[in-house]
Amino acid sequence: MHFSPAFILSSLPFLVAAMPTPQTQTGITIPLAKRSSAFRADGTVDRTALRASIKSSVTKIQRGFATYERNTGAAHPLAKAVKPIQKRATQGGITLTDDAQELWYGTISVGTPAKKFTVDFDTGSSDLFLPGPSCRSSCSSHAVYSPNTSSTAKDRGQTFSLSYGDGSTVSGEQYTDTVAIAGLTATGQALGVAATYSTGFQSSQFPADGLMGMAFKSISDYNANPFFQTLIANNAVSESAFSFKLSQSGAQLYLGGADTSQYTGDFTFVPVDQEGYWQVTMDGASVKSKQVVGGRSAIIDTGTTLIVGDSQSIASAYSSISSAQDNGDGTYSIDCSASPDITLTFSGQEFSIDPSTFILANGDGTCIGGLSYDDRIASEFWIVGDVFLQNVYTHFDVGNGQVGFAKLA
Template sequence: MQIKLATALTLLPFLVSATPTSSSAESARRISLSKRSSLTKDGVVDINALHSHVANVQGKIARGFANYERNTGRMHPNYYSSALHKRSTGTVKLTDDKAQLWYGSVSVGTPSITYTVDFDTGSSDFFLPGSKCGSTCLSHKKYDTSSSSTAKDVGKTFSLAYGDGSTVSGEQFTDTVTLGGLTATKQRVGAAIEYSSGFESSEFPPDGLLGMGFQSISDYNSPPVFQTLVSQGKTSSSEFGFTMLTSGSELYIGGIDTSKFLGSLTYTPVTQEGYWQIKLGGASVGSKSVFSGSVDAIVDTGTTLLIGDSVSVKKIYERIPGSEDASSTVGDGFYTVPCNAVPSNIAMELGEKKFSISASTFNLGAVSSGSNDCVGGIIADDSVGFWILGDVFLSNVYTSFDFANARVGFAELR
């Protein structure tokens, strides 16, 4: 089944190395993240969940393009190459639900109440289920604005649509938000009146979603939480970093956690603000280069897969013995590799440095029970207009996002 961005839309109603520093207030600034995978069950891939995830990613990118045009008055440059046209630090422990999202805690309101949210660098809005939300919000903790003395209604609504038909809609408020011990005031928060089935607790365990992209792709056209913390001087550092591991995953707020990686960060500049968009310098399988020269890519913690253009992705798999096109069994853009020979020598080049992808993160699971073929975590999709560096890649590196200096840093994990 080919999932094109246009189809998803119809479902919508100088490179440098730097030596990092660490904050003295580490323990107060770590947000734990957790991971739960339901893209696979008993080692077998859930193909329908894969398709749903790809559709959601496509829909999110499409929504970002639309928000960018509305907020800036011009089309996003990559729209033209997409299918649409042809002071302190903090850490948050993370959880990855369905291998599709990483979630941890945030506190909102006065008095403050703690909620769980998906931390997504591929979007820029923050919403929670509001007190008026009905049955689709059951088992989620609700955000009751009437119980917060700092909640103010801004007189605007919002509606966010996703590629699989899921929607979230409601009212916009400003309130006090604390993330990793750092507090932002008058932060824009959406109180959802409706969650679609895709956001019911059985499908979406966190209460809400907290976007960490740039304002230009915000549906609210309002600064995201971390940017508010920086602009209000609540942190002396404009960086936040992700570590995505089987255990010990975290979001580190307002600095760099040097304990998580080896050597120094290799930074690459953001080339187009909106998404965390950078240049990917190449890809290789072992000593063989797949492509060299730079291509556009975004760094997205809200995407499980590593998504690239069809020509380059095909070349990657041509260099993997036993790989096969899986368009007839899994879906267009997917490939399989022998389960007993999953490669561990695939690398992405960023800032003239190669970062490898482990076999365990590359392998999504067997095609079916008893099958000798496993689904590769790199897929082809020409519809979005750039590469997407999702968790298949990000789980292998420490990633630092520097808002003030508009750059992304990568380093090898310890």
């Protein structure tokens, strides 16, 4: 399926096979900045924030399952694989928070006349929200979107409320307006105008003004097309796909295809099993070429810091790493000098996780491994986040319902 321009966000390497690689360069490259609450300014991991981020990822996925059922009238196939969320739940003395753990953010413009905002691009959710004029102290230092000053804004006559694991919320009114990125324009885009930002979205924790979800309509709290699907409906992109490169330097988002300068070889494509999340089948995980975890679903999420799975399969993976020790809080300690040689396999192709992205320094001479667990998750799926995605170029193909991974250039 073909439409018009494109947009680029790069920070993932994935290999391609099975289907032809996009060759025509018709998109626009948008640089991304990174902020992770799980890391300190010196690059060492904040273990308290890391534990909270694991819980936050699972809570976000669970919230999407509930939204999916509300929008479609049917339970999401993976919903039974997650235990119910308990408000104010704790583990190891750590209260769940809505801290936005992994941020890959860039600039958009909204309204007429257009005003610029920064947003976190998140493939693990589907809605766009920004702080509104009635959002007081928790929105301070963020750019505020005022629908009354935009001639193209329309009130949808509906509210929204996004709840998080600690019982806090982002809530407000729903509108539609013109939203553009680097000349790609979505008209009539649904967005939330927040009257309340909880503490995790204060500027000290969340430097972007708002969040733009890039999954599917079925998990939209507004039950409306996400931004990229609106671009497709507006014939604004030449190809109904977008791609991410999520490296520490030169991170980009590409809307409308793939940036051929950012990857080598062909893509390995994996079909989306269930539209909602970018949910695909992972063949398994290996350590030193030995498979330690078998096939299961994988949700590809740019908004998750680590790889999160069930405790049993994560224990199986670490059993082949001699220095690994379970910390009892969802994380494992690992020797800082280890070279675990971990790979994830999709559509028969193995993709390596470099030790530099897998081994996270605590700053005290100890290190944490990039595989983590949450006891609310059963064995049916993993959440595959930044620890893996920094190692591949990732192509999210909306039109053909598939994800492609390629080697980074």
